[in-house]
Amino acid sequence: MTVLITRFAPSPTGRLHKGHAFSALTAWSAADTTGGRFLLRIEDIDPTRCRPEFDAGVLEDLVWLGLDWESPVRRQSEHLSDYATVIDTLDRRGLLYRCFRTRKEILDAIGNAPHGAAEAVRPGPHPPEEEAALLAEGRAFAWRLSLDRAREALGDRAWQALAFVEEGEGPDGERGLIRARPGTAGDVVVARKDAGTAYHVAVTHDDARQGVTHVIRGQDLFEATHIQVLLQALMGWPTPVYRHHRLVTGPDGRRYAKRDGSVTLAHLRSQGLSPAALRAELGF
Incomplete structure (x- = not known):
């Protein structure tokens, strides 16, 4: 069995929703099943949209969902010099x-x-x-x-x-x-x-830097x-090997979005939904 190194890499521009939960669970389960490694990466290179409270919300939601990951969490905003080196290399060529x-x-x-x-x-x-x-x-x-x-x-x-x-x-x-x-x-x-x-640039650099073997993410x-x-x-x-998965959609057939607060994990949690119930709903 191939041991997988997977990652979940959200941008902290809003609270996670059901679609994020499905993607995180898919990547986490793939690593867990093979005795591999699951990484959490915060893709926060956009200073105009990323906010600290959403960063904290990511961790809160994933812990509630029952996931664990390796430390430390890689935050892209802390590694801008790495990406600048890549840009410089491409430019010099x-x-x-x-x-x-x-x-x-x-x-x-x-x-x-x-x-x-x-x-x-x-x-x-x-x-x-x-x-x-x-x-x-x-x-x-x-x-x-x-x-x-x-x-x-x-x-x-x-x-x-x-x-x-x-x-x-x-x-x-x-x-x-x-x-x-x-x-x-x-x-x-x-x-x-x-x-x-x-x-x-940031995502390909980090996948290589972190040794990600399987990129598991949505079809979008x-x-x-x-x-x-x-x-x-x-x-x-x-x-890496790629595994693109289906997008989770609501009753109207539309994919979930961060702007729809009614499907965020924080809202569902406040309404009494349990992690087990959500995992079962998503097929885990």
């Missing part, structure tokens, strides 16, 4: 470019693009003179990963070989060995002005896997 375009400008470009959105989210670098002028003005920018430069750096053979193993199921039933399609994500942002890094993150596999290849990091 010529794989990044500065993008001064606003979100509205990008969306407008998508709407006007003759070849559709897939082309428009690859804006490319600014002309050197324009970039120099924008830097002189002190304009904020994001770092984007150039897919063209990444493909050139890897070589066509390695690019074509990018793949991951899906042991769960993607939104359209994808499973088994899946060829990665990083091009569908465009030139993704890898560092933002407000956080110094972005989700894809399936598409993110394609660009994460590319980053793993560029940085020489191992690609």
